[in-house]
Amino acid sequence: MEKNKPKYNQIIEAAVEVIAENGFNASQVAKIANKAGVADGTIYLYFKNKEDILISVFKEKMGEFIKEIASSIQYEDNAEAKLYTLISMHFHQLAEDHHLAVVTQLELRQSNIKLRQEINQILKPYLTVIDDIIKEGIEENIFRDNLNIPLVRQMIFGTLDEIVTNWVMQDQRYELISQSSDVHAFITSGLSVNH
Structure with a gap:
């Protein structure tokens, strides 16, 4: 079909x-x-069934999400600017769609292992975008060259994910996008060569 x-x-x-x-x-x-x-x-x-609908929702929405982020960061000058764009767009895209934020942050956290594995597969391209930014930052000598890339990627994605989840749990009572600068400063200070 x-x-x-x-x-x-x-x-x-x-x-x-x-x-x-x-x-x-x-x-x-x-x-x-x-x-x-x-x-x-x-x-x-x-x-096929309701689970298939949930996975398809995530696949479609995450696909758009990744495409928009990937096309926006290509215009940035360096890894630090790319990371800021990724953070602010991550927050912006979920802040703009209340229902999608609830679905991605709460309803996709099913304990069903098969579902979680499919979600992890869908997330892979997004995690690759984060990896590429980290590698670029190392090459540009902005980020330290001794970084454990998979760990840093987990920390970046986990931080963004938890901030959005917390915002959803707090009934979105505050401005999510306004946290982009603080989150960016916190992450880059940990990655920075000068740290």
Whole structure:
């Protein structure tokens, strides 16, 4: 089934909303179909089951997310500026879409191992973007050359992820994007050659 059909996108958008509002377990396929304005059976033309919908939501949204970040950072002069763009865009993209933030930060944290493995696969290109920034910073002599790249990448992604999760848990009562500068300063001071 072609994935570029409008109905596929309608279902993805509806799923983000329904899952954010009801939680994954309480989000019946019928509710998603109703929100998307399609018959229940139509969903099964595009998705195997509810888990497949959740994975597809993450794949579609994360794909857009990574593409936008990758295309924006290419215009930056150095690794430090690229890292700032990545941080601010990470926060901005989730702050702009309340439902998506709830789904990515809360509903995707399922204990289902198979689901988690699929999510990790989808995240790989994003983690590669972070790796490339770290390597570039080392080559530019901005970041220390003795960095454990996988560990630094985990720390960067884990920091951003936890900050967004905390913001979602606090009912988004404060400005997420305004934290970009502090987070960037904190991370770069730990990576810096001059530290």
